Amino acid sequence: MTELLSALGLVLAIEGALYAAFPGAMRRALASLGTQPDQALRAGGLLALASGVVLVWLVRG
Template sequence: MSDLLTALALVFVIEGCILALFPGAPAALYRQLSELRPETLRVVGLVAVVLGVFCVWLLRA
C-alpha cells in the first residue's frame, strides 16, 4: 500500500512541476485532446496502461 501512495505522491510532484514551470501547456494540451475522437483517446489510454504495467513489471522483476 505504501508503494501505491508513493506513486500517487510522485504523480502530484510531476503535475505540480509541469504547472509551475509551464502554466499554459496543460490548457493547450486539453484543447488538443478535446478535438480527438473518443476511440483515439481510448486507444491512447490503453497503450499508456499497458506501457505503465510493463514498466512496473520491469522494475519489480
C-alpha cells in the same frame, strides 16, 4: 498500500511540476483533448496503461 500511495504522490508531483513549468503548453494540451475522438483517447489511455505496467514489471521484477 504504502507503495500505491507513494506512486500516486509521485504522479501528482510530476504533473504539478509540468503545470508549474509549462502552464500555457498544458492549457493548450488539455484544450486539444476536447477535439480528439473517443477512440484516439482510448488508444492513448491503453498505451499509457500498458507502458506503466511494463515499466513497473521491469523495475519490480
